[in-house]
Amino acid sequence: METLQLRSRNWFGRTGKDGFIYRAWMKNQGIPADMFEGKPVIGICNTWSELTPCNAHFRELAEAVKKGVLEAGGFPVEFPVMSLGETLVKPTAMLYRNLVSMDVEESIRANPVDGVVLLCGCDKTTPSLVMGACSVNIPTLVISGGPMLKGHWKGKDIGTSDVWRFDVAHKLGQITPQEFVEAEACMARTQGHCAVMGTASTMATMVEALGLSLPNNASIPAADARRKVLSQLSGRRIVEMVKEDLTLSKILTRKAFENAIMVNAAIGGSTNFVIHLLAIAGRIGIELNIDDFDKYSQNIPLLANIQPSGENYMEDLYYSGGLPAVIKEMKAIIHNDAITANGKTMGENCAAAEVYDRNVISTMQQPFKPESGIVVVKGNLAPNGAVIKPSAASPTLLKHSGKAVVFENIEDYHARIDDPALDIEATSIMVLKNVGPKGYPGMAEVGNMALPKKLLEQGVTDMVRISDGRMSGTGFGTVVLHVSPEAAVGGPLGLVQNGDVISLDAHNRTLQLEVSEEELAVRRAAWKQTEKMHTRGYVHLYQTHVEQAHLGADMDFLKGGSGSEVARDSH
Template identity: 45%
Template structure:
């Protein structure tokens, strides 16, 4: 229970007078509640599980454990559902990126509309955690992120396998004639053998790790395998944590500070995490008025060594990470590189929460003295085709391609690329630079993962394993490839990537943080003058139309322009509703 210093927000509903108050309480009593029940702190539990989301199929048990703990701690749990976001089961793959903003809005609207004093937010699949962090930042309501956990790694042909990277290797092997369709089908049945998100350091694992580093998920909560009984124990802890946060009126803005975002970027760099996390962190910061810019990712990556040996850039899987000590051990190993005095949802400072963590497998988690790899992380490159920046995830790139000069081969759409690039007669060479444009947040509404471009089969058979790709699109976190991504501004809104022609020479120099087309400024301007003004796709109706009309560019997080840096606390919203 809260005291008079921190009155419950829910009393605005439960203690209303007149007909409206009568209806509110009658509705609660129809659920079998007593007056003393709805006088307690009301905790909303956001659950977006569905049969379309394999990452969340174990959530029922988690929700039950959270509810039990809230009841025991003197609260009233209320579960609500939101749109599900299964990245792998969507069509096209990864279109759920667009729905991140929808989920954030839906949570915000639900919490604004109904009686809630605090929030527990359950998420696992790629965009759920960032959406929930965005909503938490906007609402200024006590909140805890409860990660759903990773699946166990699979087993195929005598070895462990996991989401994404092992699949791509298998398809490359199929193109080279090293395996057949029967073997590939066997892998398909072996890859994902339990509920939970990807078992590699893809977007989901990256974002749950970041949630811990931000202090919004309890220390030790993200790497516990989805079906491990210790996850249920963590759920009960979360029920107690949210009650404590409500009692003390601790809000996300007190936790997700500028120092906490630095910790999140350090965590992203040290796990060699997904490039999608850059967009997500920019969007979350925008909801909190934290001044986070692309360059900060480059600055902190430069002196943050890789301490986690996980696929796609390493050797192990999420269950190995958990067994080796998980995120607490990893963060503690960063020593003075992280801010230890930031607050977390457990009520402890981060340093206190991780001080007893221990690395139990040095093959999986390294130390500053013995890192897995030297600093690499994210390089922010700029140039005449990316004036507002683009990113390179150097840890999954081929080192020899980080300085590269080659002929541009340009595709206007993913459909054109799929039709032409993999045709045996198409003119594509090992040193070429594949340019895919028109696929940014407005050009390809929602940015499905078209940036993951496999090497054409005829080049694979020649021994080519990687090429440079440049795109205003994005790439899945489980992919190992050399790519310049998130080019801003995108070509669909007039970005100069739209001026590149097949045959132009592209010069990529990651050490110098440059990406340029070797065409003079005068010639580029002449090309621009000869082009019709770009006309981004605007769907006729629905959320996609809202997205296409209001989404910002990748360098500011692809949030909606009317939500960025325009935060109102939920208490201000409550006041507006009653006026």
């Protein structure tokens, strides 16, 4: 084992006082002496927290990982990092994604671990943990928490995407307040993250498509015993990865990122995928830009009939063959030779996969929907790009011109959206400013603005909405997001005024503000920053260093991995 040059030997392999200290204090946990004799030390990075309900079952998964590590001759050590509960953290979990990545990076770098298993499930826990691990670049394997089982309410299957439908029905008096509350427990009835292809499921799919997990990680339900089996097998495998020196940089090649983009298109993944994959690429040192998401999504239809783009749920995807079955359908275009965490290629992992339900997983020749993926639109309103998800949009609105109804910030939106006097029509385009990375701060999921009550009462179900913020992966509608540069830094979005005509043409990838350059120059000269810039703490650090959405909204000083150097001795 010494020939492996394990990082942990710089701690536990020492003689004299230093070795004594490193081993003695660990032994107070009842660890036998032979555990320190050259066994690969496997860190289990756990985002368990009762404030992160999606990850509340991770103590059990961690125990399963430990079993696997011990069976393979490794030494498991579990450690916590900051956990981000999407449903509870204010002002938005995205504000703290980069902070958690720093926590993960420094926790790994400073401690005697040779390989790491990342336990992540809720939306931001996955990209933050992967980003942090990339910056250290040691053997790493990801385990997602798995989706909750689909809910049942009044004889119907329900999931997180129904939150938006329940909200509309409640506003219109179609369901009572009591029924609204009753639906809460009916929807979130088991452990796990959202049951639909929201951001959490998209991130689980992303890591499997990148090759960072064992096959079927993406869709095994959290409540299914096979999630624990996968965790135990992952514990065994990470020990072998250390012996093989199979580091993240060997898996996260350009081909891996292209695979992830193509698979995301086929499964109707969240637009948040763009901003997280860009950040991961920046950490591991792979050249990736926003246009790649359009390029590699083109001509890939929607194969997975999963909400919010479809009808079914993540557990249905698993029962129908899981992600390997989807990827096998794409074998003619995917990089089948991309290496994955189990040492096999993507093609080898999917070769034996079968589709058991064509209502859930369709073929490339007869897809569920012809349009999918992420479309990147550019123009004078979004010089650096903005994104839209066609599979969740209304086809008739993908090419649309209308007059802008402008909300200067989220407070302005909440104050006026249901005002009967609001000057808005079904053909209007709703514009929300100052909800980007610096402006919110943190780029909140407020882009899929709820429609005005008076239009809902008229039967309007969708409108074009544009913002520099994000949208929940569980949401749907014709929503243009991630407009870059954002309003808070003087981007063109900040210059839009009520009544301006905006033209969206997703088919031709354009987003244009129909205002003359002369008029825009006048507005630009008069523009003043209105959003508060914080002067202390992490939020100040974030606002000072966060990059724009088209670059992944990571901090500028975190891009580029620096390897797994051993921390300087302090004894």
